[in-house]
Amino acid sequence: MANDAEGLSSSRPDDSGASDAALSLPAEPWRPKFNPWLIAVVVAMAAFMEVLDTSIANVALPYMVVDDNSQQSWRKRLVDRHLNVTPVIDRCYFHSIYFREPGGVLFELATDPPGFAIDEPMEKLGEALKLPSWLEPSRKRIEQVLPPIQLHKPIKEA
Secondary structure, eight states, X not given: OEEOTTSOEEOOBOTTSOBSSXXXXXXXXXXXXXXXXXXXXXXXXXXXXXXXXXXXXXEEOTTSOOSHHHHHHHHHHHHHTTOOBOOOEEOSSEEEEXXXXXXXXXXXXXXXXXXXXXXXXXXXXXXXXXXXXGGGGGHHHHHHHSOOOOOOOOOOOO
């Protein structure tokens, strides 16, 4: 009698083609080695990660660089690890460096200073559209496409 991989046994037919024994089934039914739900979850997670990987445009990492010196230190570490890091870019309200991780996701490390209060007092933030100098020539067009906003002043307690 020959045993096959599924635990079934059968006899070999003789020269006449007749089999001398019947096919016998194992006592336990066949079960997969792994839970099929686990396999489905792993496949679903892999599909999700593929979509996620192709949809992330930019990851900003807050609080990693508190000032320009800290940013330069991070830039040197990244360059030393052979990552293609941009020079420091002045974004008017903060300074940024950008790099891509090996999977292609773009990371940004930005400073907190100089901050959004460099061109208006803190209590007036958000009341007027402030643009960096390179966008000022487009102010009229930008203002036309922005939706109007209603400012809500906080109620002063008596």
